[in-house]
Amino acid sequence: MSADALLDALDPEQRAVATALRGPVCVLAGAGTGKTRAITHRIAYGIRTGVYRPANVLAVTFTARAAGEMRTRLRGLGASGVQARTFHAAALRQLGFFWPKVVGGAPPRIVEQKAQVVAEAARRVGLSVDRVGVRDLASEVEWAKVSLVTADEYEKAVAAIGRPAPGGQDPQAVARLMTAYEQVKTERGVIDFEDVLLLLAAMLAERRDVADEVRDQYRYFVVDEYQDVSPLQQFLLDQWLGGRHELCVVGDPSQTIYSFAGATPYHLTSFASAHPGATVVRLVRDYRSTPQVVSLANQVIDATRRAGGPAPLELRAQRPDGPEVRFTTYDDDEAEAVGIAHAVARLVRGGVRPSEIAVLYRTNAQSEAFEEALATAGIAYQVRGGERFFARRDVRDALVLLRGGARSADPDVPMPETVRDILRTVGWAQEPPAARGAARERWDAMQALVTLADELDAAGPGRDGGSATDGRRATVADLVAELDERVAAQHAPTVEGVTLASLHAAKGLEWDAVFLAGLSEGLLPTSLADTPAAVAEERRLLYVGVTRAREHLHLSWSRSRLPGGRPNRSMSRFLTPVWPDGSSGRRGTRPGTGRGPVDGGPDGADPRVRRVVADLTAWRDERARATGVSPARLLTAATIAHVAAQQPRTREELGRVPGVGAQALASLGDEVLDVVRRAVAAVPQG
DSSP states (O other): OOHHHHHHTSOHHHHHHHHOOSSOEEEEEOTTSOHHHHHHHHHHHHHHTTSOOGGGEEEEESOHHHHHHHHHHHHHTTOTTOEEEEHHHHHHHHHHHHHHHHTOSOOOEEOSOSHHHHHHHHHHTTOOOOHHHHHHHHHHHHHHHHTTOOHHHHHHHHHHHTOOOGGGOOHHHHHHHHHHHHHHHHHHTEEOHHHHHHHHHHHHHHOHHHHHHHHHHOOEEEESSGGGOOHHHHHHHHHHHTTOOOEEEEEOGGGOOOGGGTOOTHHHHTHHHHSTTOEEEEEOEEOSSOHHHHHHHHHHHHHHHHTTSOOOOOOEEOSOOOOOOEEEEEEEHHHHHHHHHHHHHHHHHTTOOGGGEEEEESSGGGHHHHHHHHHHTTOOEEETTSSOGGGSHHHHHHHHHHHHHHHHOOTTSOHHHHHHHHHGGGTOOSSOOSOOTHHHHHHHHHHHHHHHHHHHHHHOOOOTTOOTTSSOOOOHHHHHHHHHHHHHHTOOOOOSSEEEEETTTTTTOOEEEEEEOOOBTBBTTBTTOOSHHHHHHHHHHHHHHHTTEEEEEEEEEEEESSTTOOOOOOBOGGGTTTSGGGSOOEEEOOTTOOOOSOSSGGGSSOHHHHHHHHHHHHHHHHHHHHHTSOHHHHOOHHHHHHHHHHOOOSHHHHHTSTTOOHHHHHHHHHHHHHHHHHHHHHSOOO
């Protein structure tokens, strides 16, 4: 493909990005406007015209998936050899290379989870915290480090911005914990992920020879999702640049959703003033979503301008009309989950692939009801943020077999056919199993590998200079190389199932159909959003959710948490201007079921009900952790509520409780009955 042909594929604004090859460049890119297309074509155009050498370009982004997608697109454009990595992956690679030279020996081990170190630090400073408290303190330590706030500065820093210390702790106590945390790491000879960036940035600042070597290697930088950069990442980026201006940043202030974790859009919004003469390009042509979805997105985010904030980018839809956005009010959470599952089933029957459907919500805890409803409807699903694809035992076994197959494959047999033969030995078949659960999950994982093989075969190998146009078919070795790269980046292939994800986890993704659920006050915005800035970020979360949808968009909320509960919720304030006729929308009912028996669930009047709910939930969660499965696969919250209301004493009575199937009765029945018996006995009558 010639340089001119690269530009032919772009719209005028994207072309302006692609041809701005030198100096500081700022791309303000709305959702669905083709920013990845623009920046990958910019890199490819720079290489094709001789301005860039592939080895001199470093593109950084925030997720392994985004980095993997960027590498794939660059290979397809003939720009192999460009480094596209996350900040952490790029920093870790450089730190590992220079550590033996600067410090000597191997770099320290990275502790993947801060919780154990934080728990020990809390013990040393006399803080009594539970598991949730440890998690919150770990998040606070991470925020301080990415914000470049030391223990000595912590108390003053949080006071200046009105940031409350986690769990009601005293800021002085958190500062003491931060000091102890660093001491525990030193004693154990480990570092955390933030240390990777801190250590590399310090090495570049203090060692001129190291800085010169890195800056000679990387001369052109591209930073995606720049609105989410933290002060620590900006500090490292400044060290990489060393005063140079060959930087292209891409982002959208309206999609800033990680402020709580230290991200700040300041560097994006002030880029032009910080870099006089910078080229600024705005991408507003939305190629992803229908006019109906785009119109709603613009209405949602325009409130930031009306509230006195900066004017957001106004998207302009480029697709033809699609179906109207649907709005539904449900009686309770269970009805909402069941109603959404039925709507998903209708879409699937209408030809929408399950992997092109997503159910999005504010917090991970909301996934349980949707897992149960989809499983009951026989619809495959995956929970984004659950078990990592490449950590699955069956996937690891398949990779071992594929490596062996790469060495012995018949070159005359098409690669996808060979892959299918290999994967049949670990559970793949032409048709999915009728059973749900582990067997279906195993098949879905193998099918994802088969689909990737088909895609790679259709595109050609595309690595090391090869492409679909050089006449060579992709081989099993090419597939293994692609998988190795994805393993390193944790860029999993697509599993054929409905995606369940939090709004934060959905960032950067898109689907044909999106269900935004739980849109009530206290959930979105969360009750924890107690400042104007926090509420504004919650609005941006809704905007991100809306803009994930290509064609079908469903918004819903429920009046009550549990079946039969008091209708004590109200619709999210963000929906008031966009909900049809200013009303609460179309009424949703629970298809095929009646109201649940518990009025108010664990908040009801019966102390035995509350005790059974609490004890069963604790038992279920502990068993789920021990067995490595989702809690909802054992008992859903709705099922626990039914059990608590009926308090069965025999297996026969338990089997009649809604939500307790034959498999659960056989494998869990005796334990559930024992928990119920003990809980009831623990609460005196009267």
